[in-house]
Amino acid sequence: MDFNFTLQQEKFREELREFLTAEVPVEKQEIFGLLTEEQYQFGREINLKLAERKWLAVGWPEEHGGGGKGPIEQGILAEDMGYWRVPKSGSIGLGIVGPAIMVFGTQDQKDQYLPAIAKGEVEYCQGFSEPNVGSDLGSLELRAERDGDEYVLNGSKMFTSYAYHANYMYLLARTDPQAQKHRGISLFIADLKTSGISLTPLPYINGEMAAQTIFDNVRLPLSCLIGEENRGWYHAMTTLDYERSGLWRYANVRRVFDDFVEFCNGSSPDGGQPLAEHPLVRHQLAQRRLGMETWKLLCWNVAWMQSSGAVPNSEASVAFLYGSEERLRFAEMAMEVLGPYATLRNGSPMAPLLGNIEGIHREAMHLHGAGTTEIHRNIIAQRGLGMPR
Amino acid sequence: MDFGLTEQEEILRHSAREFLEAECPTSLVRQAEESGEGHARELWRKIAGLGWLGISLPEQFGGTGGSLTDQTVLFEEIGRALTPGPLLTSSVLAAQIVLIAGNDDQKTALIPGVISGEVILTLARGDRLETASRDGGLTLSGDSLFVPYAGLATNIICATRPAIRAWPDTTLVLVDPKAAGVTMTSMESIANYPQFLVDFDDVPLPDDSVLGQTAEGMQALDLAVRRATVAQCAETLGRAQKVLEMVVEYAGHRVAFGRPIGTFQAVQHRCADLRVAVDGGRMLTYQAAWKLDQGLTADDEVSMAKAQAGMLSRLATEAGHSIFAGISFTVEHDMQLYSARAKISEANLGDTEYHLDRLAAQMGS
Incomplete structure (x- = not known):
């Protein structure tokens, strides 16, 4: 057992923190539940600067524009970026699309897509869910029909985060409706400028603008297919297990938790005794401190497994499930402790912590991304514990 | 960063599991419970033979000198098998006190015995234990609750309240459970877990009883x-x-x-x-x-x-x-x-x- 980073990893973390301290002043840091266009663009700029130092894709091989390090360094980056509350961008390309192309892509696809991701120049969105398809993703309906040198796509994708900033969509489509459901799906990358793709705005409760993405006779060249036709389900599921540490999400919440503890130690929104002097509050803070530590370790366990060459599967679900529920426990606890002040949004002069608690409570309703909590429990039980289906 | 076990730790885990599956079935756990002692003497002897009681105690006293990680691996297996006996109380908690606070003579007198299983130590704590100086020596009085395995103990370490001015520090003293003035009563616990109320009625302590310095045991x-x-x-x-x-x-x-x-x-x-x-x-x-x-x-x-x-x-x-x-x-x-x-x-x-x-x-x- 070793819970330390190597000296080189420590040095990387120090350099990264110097960079973040200099480049990300507090007033530029993201506030939960309030993602402005300006903040998103600021996040993109930071990514470009990280890429100049080969830090953005620090865990990728150098041949694809990465830093040539590993999952631990990628985890350090995620944890610190999350803690500094740098508005998030580029994560789907870096975490999901890039690794998939490295494994299943042709050389041409690697050359075309990977360096641009590593440089922070492109944004991806993900096209998995559909209006009628969520947890049972294998039943997806968006059709891709082969027509000569092209695939023709018809249907729609739902809950497209980053749609309005993305250049490409990484998507699953049905290529063989006759086959057993998981065996008739293929993986594509679609340029969102392609004619026939349109977006319908879908505002989220966390302040983010997502979309429903409509495909109306969208023609994609064959070179947009990633991996083998009709093997897309298996390709996608394999690569979903790559970037699953969840350290960014953990650190994002941890920062607000730490701020909240400091707030409770020194003050009370109504000017009375510091909140932390109340025994019930102290107790709740300690419980969440324990929860945060557990969450952190479960995330690092995933990163460590990756660094040792293992492919985390149920372990990633353990970390993700724990994180979704711990974030909600913290949000509920902080809302309760702040009483009516917790209902004040960012912008209200009396809102504690710039409204971050109210914002994180809305963010915590995100109990479904990358699988609902129920789906993660199914994965842990069936794949992790080998329980019967 | 490495959250895996070393090959040696894996071997320890594997051999401990194999041993306990064979030697510590739940029928034995039930016997130990029914006896009221919470102990299985034959198993204890074998466990000592495997060196488990000295897993994280120094080699100079006959221990293995292993890390706390080794000890953790072992105790996972001990828990898994519901292993009866004062492993934790004697070979970890009390032995560590002797090791940290005791002088060379005390360590030499006790630690090898802990490792061989012949010495069983326990710890008595509580606000009501007091040491006082009398006739040039120390005496111990008061009582302590929830003292595990006191009935089997060859020595009791008492964490006592020293003279009032040194409070809240503690004086650690070794007490012979057979000494005059020491009485113990089983507290009748869940699963017959052997916890005792131990009473000390003006027990005179020999000169070499104090572990470390008076009022510096905390x-x-x-x-x-x-x-x-x-x-x-x-x-x-x-x-x-x-x-x-x-x-x-x-x-x-x-x-x-x-x-x-x-x-x-x-x-x-x-x-x-x-x-x-x-x-x-x-x-x-x-x-x-x-x-x-x-x-x-x-x-x-x-x-x-x-x-x-x-x-x-x-x-x-x-x-x-x-x-x-x-x-x-x-x-x-x-x-x-x-x-x-x-x-x-x-x-x-x-x-x-x-x-x-x-x-x-x-x-x-």
Whole structure:
């Protein structure tokens, strides 16, 4: 057992923190539940600067524009970026699309897509869910029909985060409706400028603008297919297990938790005794401190497994499930402790912590991304514990 | 960063599991419980022969000199098998006090015996234990509750309240349980766990009784308690892991409504939640062990591990009795052995609330 980073990893973390301290002043840091266009663009700029130092894709091989390090360094980056509350961008390309192309892509696809991701120049969105398809993703309906040198796509994708900033969509489509459901799906990358793709705005409760993405006779060249036709389900599921540490999400919440503890130690929104002097509050803070530590370790366990060459599967679900529920426990606890002040949004002069608690409570309703909590429990039980289906 | 076990630790885990599966079946656990001693002498002798009682004690006294991580691996297996006997009390908690506070003579007199299993140490604590100087020597008076394995102990370490001005520090003294003025009464605990009320009625102490300096024992006591707390967490973890395996196995073949109950999500999700808690407990426990091995105080880490262990215990008990259902309500079924010991471990060395309080104090609040 070793819970330390190597000296080189420590040095990387120090350099990264110097960079973040200099480049990300507090007033530029993201506030939960309030993602402005300006903040998103600021996040993109930071990514470009990280890429100049080969830090953005620090865990990728150098041949694809990465830093040539590993999952631990990628985890350090995620944890610190999350803690500094740098508005998030580029994560789907870096975490999901890039690794998939490295494994299943042709050389041409690697050359075309990977360096641009590593440089922070492109944004991806993900096209998995559909209006009628969520947890049972294998039943997806968006059709891709082969027509000569092209695939023709018809249907729609739902809950497209980053749609309005993305250049490409990484998507699953049905290529063989006759086959057993998981065996008739293929993986594509679609340029969102392609004619026939349109977006319908879908505002989220966390302040983010997502979309429903409509495909109306969208023609994609064959070179947009990633991996083998009709093997897309298996390709996608394999690569979903790559970037699953969840350290960014953990650190994002941890920062607000730490701020909240400091707030409770020194003050009370109504000017009375510091909140932390109340025994019930102290107790709740300690419980969440324990929860945060557990969450952190479960995330690092995933990163460590990756660094040792293992492919985390149920372990990633353990970390993700724990994180979704711990974030909600913290949000509920902080809302309760702040009483009516917790209902004040960012912008209200009396809102504690710039409204971050109210914002994180809305963010915590995100109990479904990358699988609902129920789906993660199914994965842990069936794949992790080998329980019967 | 490396959360895996070394090859040697894997071997230790494997051989400990194999040994205990063969030598410590639940029939033996039940015998030890029914005897009222909470001890299995033949097993104790074999365990000592394997060197387990000296796993983290120095080689110069006959120990293995292993790390706290080794000890954690071992105690996971000890918990898993519900191993009876004062392993934690004597070979970890009390032995560490002697090792940290004692002088060379005291260590030489006691530690080799702890390792061979012939010496059994226990610890008596409490506000009502007082040492006082009289006729040039020390005497001990007062009583202490919840003293584990006092009935088997060859020596009792008493953490006593020294002269009033030195409070809240403590004077650690070695007491012969057979000395005149020492009486003990079994406290009648869950699963016959041997806890005693020990009364000391003006017990004169020999000159070499004090471990370390008078009124300077707190530091040694704290450090030993921290190490023992990690072992207690490991024991809890091993037991919870075993309960998880038992319920998953049972749910795989117990049929209801025409299908194995393990196919029902209500059952699967209970198991998944226990798995999450087991994984969390493992990370927290090994982190605490590792930090102590690095010579760090690890106050927060130990408290977090122990607070979580209490919650893990409760979850395992609930999952076990809920999935095994009716049959686990019978004395004949083994689940009750796990849930009874879970409660003892939870209360031992500070429960969840106690450790959350400590944690809160560290958070500046």
